[in-house]
Amino acid sequence: MPLPKKVKKNISLTEPKILLERRRELLEKINRDGTYLPKSILHSDLDGGFLDFVKEDLKLQVDGKVVPTVDILITTQNWAQFTQTWSFQNQDKNIEPPFVTVVRIPEVKYGTNPSTMYTIPNRRQFFYAQVPTWDGQRGGLDIYKIPQPVPVDITFQVKIVCNRMRELNTFNKIILEKFSSRQAYTVIKGHYIPIVMGNISDESVMDIEKRKYYIQSYEFTMLGFLIDENEFTVSPAVSRLVQVLEVDTKVTKRNPKSPIENQTSELTVQFLSGVTTIHQLFNYTTNLTVGSTKNVDSYDVFINNEYYGSDISEIQINTNDTLKITIVKDDNTKDGIIELESKLL
Amino acid sequence: MSQNKVPITRLGKFFGDEDFRLDISIGEEWLHGDMNFTLVLYRVDRKKTKTDDVYGETVKDGVKFLPPVEFKGFVQILAPENKNLGNSKLNQVEPGNLKVGVYQKQLDELEIDINFGDYIGYYESESRVRYYTVTNDGRVVSDNKHNYAGTRPFYRSIIASAVVDNEFRGL
Numbered sequence: 001m002p003l004p005k006k007v008k009k010n011i012s013l014t015e016p017k018i019l020l021e022r023r024r025e026l027l028e029k030i031n032r033d034g035t036y037l038p039k040s041i042l043h044s045d046l047d048g049g050f051l052d053f054v055k056e057d058l059k060l061q062v063d064g065k066v067v068p069t070v071d072i073l074i075t076t077q078n079w080a081q082f083t084q085t086w087s088f089q090n091q092d093k094n095i096e097p098p099f100v101t102v103v104r105i106p107e108v109k110y111g112t113n114p115s116t117m118y119t120i121p122n123r124r125q126f127f128y129a130q131v132p133t134w135d136g137q138r139g140g141l142d143i144y145k146i147p148q149p150v151p152v153d154i155t156f157q158v159k160i161v162c163n164r165m166r167e168l169n170t171f172n173k174i175i176l177e178k179f180s181s182r183q184a185y186t187v188i189k190g191h192y193i194p195i196v197m198g199n200i201s202d203e204s205v206m207d208i209e210k211r212k213y214y215i216q217s218y219e220f221t222m223l224g225f226l227i228d229e230n231e232f233t234v235s236p237a238v239s240r241l242v243q244v245l246e247v248d249t250k251v252t253k254r255n256p257k258s259p260i261e262n263q264t265s266e267l268t269v270q271f272l273s274g275v276t277t278i279h280q281l282f283n284y285t286t287n288l289t290v291g292s293t294k295n296v297d298s299y300d301v302f303i304n305n306e307y308y309g310s311d312i313s314e315i316q317i318n319t320n321d322t323l324k325i326t327i328v329k330d331d332n333t334k335d336g337i338i339e340l341e342s343k344l345l
Numbered sequence: 346m347s348q349n350k351v352p353i354t355r356l357g358k359f360f361g362d363e364d365f366r367l368d369i370s371i372g373e374e375w376l377h378g379d380m381n382f383t384l385v386l387y388r389v390d391r392k393k394t395k396t397d398d399v400y401g402e403t404v405k406d407g408v409k410f411l412p413p414v415e416f417k418g419f420v421q422i423l424a425p426e427n428k429n430l431g432n433s434k435l436n437q438v439e440p441g442n443l444k445v446g447v448y449q450k451q452l453d454e455l456e457i458d459i460n461f462g463d464y465i466g467y468y469e470s471e472s473r474v475r476y477y478t479v480t481n482d483g484r485v486v487s488d489n490k491h492n493y494a495g496t497r498p499f500y501r502s503i504i505a506s507a508v509v510d511n512e513f514r515g516l
Contacts, residue, residue: 092437096510209480210480
């Protein structure tokens with residue numbers, strides 16, 4: 001009698017990962033021993049994976065001997081050639097029962113796995129990973145994109161051909177225990193693929209005057225998916241950008257600017273007794289108009305130490321210019337004054 | 346308990362007991378002397394054979410046999426069939442059945458009987474023997490064909506199917 005399900009036969013020494021950590025673990029498994037991209041998985045990979053699943057997980061032993069599993073999937077072409085080379089054959093080159101074989105139903109239908117079907121239209125590419133690159137001079141990033149996998153349902157029939165009921169019973173027990181929750185999983189190229197058990201049928205040959213043998217057929221549906229590496233795209237993360245700017249060509253009239261009030265100001269330059277030269281740095285652009293003077297006989301104007309003029313009435317100053325005025329006083333013992341009017345530009 | 350025997354007197358005016366024995370002896374002369382089809386009968390010892398309690402199937406190495414016996418018979422081997430194993434795609438060429446006509450007189454002389462499940466070996470060539478299991482032991486011989494001119498049964502028609510090596514491959 002089998003052990004109850006709650007009784008653990010094997011106890012792991014490490015705590016199993018859950019949630020996000022588990023997802024990372026699965027991703028590492030998918031990427032292991034390869035590129036940053038998931039491994040391509042196509043029909044032949046799924047078929048081969050199912051064959052391995054039958055050989056490993058549904059291994060049948062009767063009377064201490066392993067019942068052989070036919071190493072290939074039975075197709076319309078290869079059976080006759082295969083039987084000529086298999087080791088378990090009789091003098092007629094027929095395969096000797098008991099044995100287990102796998103038949104794939106040729107048509108592969110669109111998948112019914114709800115996690116992958118009918119969600120994203122038009123084979124859109126999705127970000128999968130960003131991979132650092134180095135071309136010897138520049139470091140950069142490549143963006144790896146893949147489309148959504150295509151779900152497929154592949155139907156297999158696992159058949160046991162044997163002469164004795166006890167072989168049927170043993171095989172039946174193995175399968176029912178494995179699929180006690182209706183489904184089992186196999187790992188194909190790092191991807192977990194569910195397998196759902198279907199119908200069990202009997203095809204035994206019970207003709208009275210013929211050789212009698214049992215054939216029992218177990219139907220399984222693999223809820224797989226296709227990932228084609230030819231659909232993967234790798235593009236550099238930084239790429240040239242074409243920017244199109246669309247403007248309105250209609251002319252709009254701006255409102256006139258309001259005049260600036262008080263744009264002129266008065267400056268009084270005072271030359272104290274004994275002083276005949278002053279320097280002044282201007283941080284703006286302005287026109288200076290010389291107004292009245294007092295105790296000034298004549299004056300010379302320099303801008304940035306370059307002679308500008310003498311006794312001129314208007315001085316044009318640019319931003320960051322240094323104005324220098326040298327005067328000749330009527331009476332050196334008194335102060336001299338020049339009135340300037342500054343107009344901002 | 347003694348078994349009552351009733352003399353067969355039908356057809357006595359045209360086909361007497363002596364005629365019956367003469368024709369049988371002529372047939373034996375032809376079959377055993379001219380044709381000389383020799384077969385080997387491997388009878389299953391049903392008392393010593395170990396079987397499964399539930400299904401009655403023989404357990405591993407559980408089949409026991411009585412000593413093999415050679416006998417003569419008229420052998421017909423049907424044509425092989427190329428067919429699938431059940432509904433699968435596993436096609437293979439199945440050897441045809443063996444049909445053996447054997448005189449009841451010979452079986453009586455050898456003190457043997459042929460039953461369902463017994464094995465018959467037939468040498469197809471010097472080095473190749475094929476074994477068959479009896480699927481019809483021809484025990485019912487009430488039909489006209491097995492009654493010489495309606496006198497009494499005189500031979501049995503045995504039908505046997507080829508077996509695979511892991512079922513039986515001689516002693």
